[in-house]
Amino acid sequence: MADSSESRAQTFPQLLRQRLQHDAERPAMREKAYGIWQTWTLAQLCEEAFALAAGLSDLGFVRNDTLVIIGDNRPPLYGAMIAAQSLGGVPVPAYQDSVAQEIEYVVDHAEARFIVAENQEQVDKALEIREQCPRVERIIYCDPKGLRNYDPQVVIDIATLMARGREVLKTDPERVNSEIEKGAPSDTAIILYTSGTTGRPKGVVLSHENLLVTARNINAFDRITADEEVLAYLPMAWVGDNTFSFAMGLVAGFCVNCPESASTVAQDLREIGPTFYFAPPRIFESVLTSVIIRMKDAGRLKRWLFEHFMAVAKKTGVALMDGRPVAFWDRLHYGLGELLVYGPLKNTLGFSRVRVAYTAGEAIGPEIFEFYRSLGINLKQLYGQTEATVFITMQPDGVVRSESVGTPPPGVEVRIEDNGEVVYRGPGVFQEYFKNPEATAETKTQDNWVHTGDAGYFDDEGHLRIIDRAKDVGKMNDNSMFAPKFLENKLKFFPEIKEVVTFGDQRDFVTAFINIDLDAVGNWAERNNVTYASYQELAAHPKVYALVQECIEQVNQSLAQDSHLSSSQIRRFLILHKELDPDDGELTRTRKVRRRIINERYGDLIDALFDGREHCFVSTEVMFEDGRQGRIEADLEICDAAVSPERTRAAA
Amino acid sequence: MLYRETGQFKTSYKKDMAIFPIRQDRWALIATLIFVVVGVPLLATEHVIAGYLIPLLIWAIAAIGLNILTGYTGQLSLGHGAFMAVGAYSAYNLAARVPEIPIILVFLLAGLIAAIFGVLVGSPSLRIKGFYLAVATLAAQFFVEWVFATFPWFVGGAASMVIDTPKMTIFGYQITTTLDNYYLVLGFVVVGTLYAKNLVRSEIGRAWMAIRDMDVAAEVIGIRPLYTKLSAFAVSSFYGGVAGALYAFCYVKSVDFTAFDLFVSLKVLFMIIIGGMGSILGCFLGAAFIVVLPIILNEIAHLFAGQIPSAMLSNIEHMIFGGLIIFFLIVEPHGLARLWMTAKEKLRLWPFPH
């Protein structure tokens, strides 16, 4: 509900106070709890947030203090963000699945005195790091279960603190309001710690203006209104959630829904039926994989219907979505498919009402991308990063490609440097890296251009294409380009392959580590009578090796058709004995490969790939889910893959 | 396949505990109601309404009654015909002897009298269980048949032991046409079904099912076995009584003890078994099945009329009927309602198999 009076709002708390005048009774947030969708109207959300602010203020929380927030997406935690902002403080959400050391870094670096933790699990982590972070005064929790014996001097219930705040407001009703009035657009709205593919996390400082202007622009761009339903299920510490759920939601006035728990997201998604939806490619990928797997058990008729109409969709669906002309008969055929297959399928997946869906963060497989679009789901790509308040480029309706990531949205400029690196400038450009002027200076120029670190180019349509991390694009010994991520993504489009790491920089040829997808390969194994007792055993099975080899050889064939990349064909590979895991530091929390760490950990394996050995012994330290440390050992087989001859233009 | 549940989320327990939480089911119900209220009179002939639909609806009420006792509370009864008979005779005597009582109230009072009788029959149920109780209800069946066959007082002294029911008026409006009767029965069906559905999803319904599923555990958590069983007997025979009264007044238009014999009890039992024990919907499906099956068999028999003697046709009907029952029990012992539930699950999951 962005009317003229709200455009004057310069901070989120100011915006909320204005919206309260006419939107007070609109549902602002919902949370699935106790079996139903408990609803917070805007008035309730603000009342709780302001009461909490008053309580915090009474505890001594002052302007520019930071408030670390750890937990799943919960309305009270979003309320805590508003509370901190209301006092001119800075919310610092941390990833809820981080281990204590990771939280310790954030808390210590942000100099936080207060932590809001969702439940006992998070409180325990917060207590664990108190020794190292003596600044921490209070830990505020939302869910009291199991916490009754904790020291009430340190650990307090959010409800108690709100009650305390309400008392404060009785005697001093302007306590919070006066702080809200002092807010300025350049105030820090949030600090988001980026996991970073290398080194320590950096705290990206975003101002209220960054978030507000970006939210307004994007809402206008995709015609986001107060009637959207959005499911907030991605980590609160991730800029996407902060932008999509928090900033855009508060600006547009739509309701944000929090799932019951991480394990019920699929069910909750189905119940809510979001109209505006974001998911990283891996989620779309795993949903598609599960669709395929579930359909394999279907009866003959259903399978025939599914396959038939999916073929119809492939033919006409995308054209319909892009508004291109389609023959009447095809339209009718597609309509029948909508009734029999697409409609029910979207319904069971929870996508029936999706009006705009985005994916970003990684390249998405063209097959996957088109599958969703052909069903009539308006899935688009965008390219962004935390430092830009997400948006660098995005795809407008009707011009959507799987291989490119669109054009800059209003207000954003994008340029390609001579070395191929993408740089941008716009209203969302971050203020600085918190307490890290060197890094800030490295990334952001004097005139506000930001280096993305990604290599890319604009194609003939004027759409940006991203190849790889600029620094990861290497050269092979024959001087041809080696873009590891590009290769890896191509392989990851096969459902059987979950992760890939390729090597080829300053080498004669390219090799790869493969992680198989346990669901997909496990299912395949079941159908093919391959028995196995563990992931490790399945990964080492000769038939699985053959399966993966087939995938690689297919990729090699397609690489052979591109003169720039034909020498990047993968000659040797091995299947890793364990899944690459963020807990072991091999992936970032957003599941990006940490190449440096992999190079360190598996140096011997890499050597083996290049020196022609057929076996290589490996022993790795791993962290189990319960926090114990252990070792996994294996003797891995190394396998050769056939390489296709380079196609000359004449032949093609 | 037809379900589009995405976006149908519940923000209150009231909505979550609704009888039809899924929007498409509500639409289907509304469509059905419109059809039976408006569509049926337009489309169906008088013969169909009077001969098939009215009895179907009445049997459905009777089946709801028996289902509450047998399907929900687990007390096998072979005497539902007796409760219907008590209802029919009570209604006749109330209407004939005290014409001042409004006819709707007559039906309800008839139900109430049947309920009292039901409580009497059920009173040994605390001590006797299973087939013993079933035989006790059978005793009630024979006793009631005997009473109404023996004492002419119950039919106003008619020596034939059969008498026509008096005319019915509601607020001065005389119930004469088939359609009048149809709407009257339909009204009872709608209210009665809703009432029964509410009962089975409330505390009493859970107590009934608890007794059925495990009576010792039910008692241990505080459910009173006698009260619970007797309340099931009361509610069950109330429905039976109302159904019996409607049967006499709106369908056959006479009171006749042979209309409520043991085979009527068995017929209602068939309805709930074939329809589905412990399912309100099943009562309608079962009633429809039992009403429609003879019609279909009859139609088929007509094709052979002339070639096969009619006595033989009736015997073949018997065999097919009995055979179908056995076949049904083997194929789907949980009844049509379970088939419907399975189909619905499939439609909700479509295109996925599970």
Add this chain to the structure above:
Amino acid sequence: MATEHQSETLLKVDAISLSFGGVHALVDVSFDIQKGEIFSIIGPNGAGKSSMLNVINGVYQPTQGTITYKGEVRQGMRPHEAAVQGIARTFQNVALFKGMNTIDNLMTGRNLKMKSNLLMQGFYWGPAQNEEIVHRQAVENIIDFLEIQSIRKTPVGRLPYGLQKRVELGRALAAEPTLLLLDEPMAGMNLEEKENTCRFILDVNEELGTTIVLIEHDMSVVMDISDRVIVLDYGRKISEGAPDTVRNDQKVIDAYLGVAH
């Protein structure tokens, strides 16, 4: 483990004997249960542990002896009256209502607290509906407490054994009992499920102040969470006291090792 002991006797079992025909299930068993404690009954198979619970909540009538509960002698108490008096229990072999889902099973636990009559329930009128909603909320709290959200609407017959046990515990908790009798609540559970169940039992004991009588085979569990323990063997009490005392009692060791009497 509750640390402060109020020495108020909640239940007094005095010289109870129980026999079926010629079989003596319990012989002259006496003990007291203090308010707020976790009291365990242990013993080899067939020692009469379950029979003892059945006597306490009126499923069996003792042949001899008296039960004094809340200061009153209860003669010929039926299970229903025991429930009214605030005694709830779970069974050795799960005794759930298989035809109902989790919510409905838990709701049956609240039947004593529901006051609407048949007429109101049938019309689902205001008070009757409100009552359903109020108790649904109470049940949802238990569902949340026991972490069984995902099986809310699953028919209990389809649940794995461990979850069924948890639902049964939930049903007993729904009655908000003063005295909770648990008959092998952890049988057939894996280590993690056992730990969870222990936590639930301790939470119930501490947060709600519920007195708990526990029958359990897993000795480590019994020794960990009980305040006091009695040992039955062939229907007779052979030992009583704090876990450590009982553990070192020669008679108990003999009973478990099967030394001839």
Add this chain to the structure above:
Amino acid sequence: MPVELAFAIEVLIAGLLSGVMYSLVALGFVLIFKASGVFNFAQGAMVLFAALTFVRILEMGVNFWLAIAIALAVMILLAVIIERVMLRPLVAQPVIILFMATIGLNYFLEGLAQGIWDSQVHGLDIGIPDVPWMSILESTNILISLFDVWTAVICGVLVLFLAFFFQKGRIGRALRAVADDNQAAMSVGIPLQLIWAIVWAAAGMVALVAGAIWGQRLGVQFSISLVALKALPVLILGGFNSIAGAIIGGLIIGASEKLAEVYLGPIIGGGIESWAAYFIAMLFLIVRPQGLFGEKIIERV
């Protein structure tokens, strides 16, 4: 002997004699109940089917004993078919489902019996004259039908034979095991299917005898299928699973029913035999819920 007393004794003896017949039919129920926990509603239809088969074969001019043998063979075949087609697929189902199936079977057999043969009333003479036992009448002035005595003897012999057959020996042991627990019996290798076929065949034999005797009294027609219901009070009284109960219960019910009919009937309106026996049984049941010889059930929890 005073006339009243003689009459009373006469009624009592007639009752006891017809009670033997009840015992026989009740035994048919008990055997099936013991073997499958189900109350066989189709017993009446089996009586009709057996009697019709028998009488029509006789009418073809077949020798009496051969006709008996053929009818018996048909009943055994029927038992085997029932076990194969109906019971076997329902083995895991709750007893109420099995019970419903027997009601379906009841309809089927009624249709089948009258379809194969016909629905006419067939006179049947099994060669026992329905005349008073003269020597008794002369000596004590008590009128006893010789027919009743003979049938009582036949039934008595059959009852004793069945009781012995199913109490003792291998079949008896197997039956008891099956009655205790279907699944457990199967798991120790007792052929449940065979036991079922045998008890249904025995029930068929009982039906044949009952049908033949009643057939001579009433003529073989549809209404003799209702005779089986008469045996139900016996079951309540004696217990569904007690062979001895069926015998004693039959005698008690037979005697008290006749007495009630003669002495109470005129007072309250006649024709009370349709329910009087039930009433007696019910009264008894309230005192002793498990029946005369039924085992007391201790519910284990």
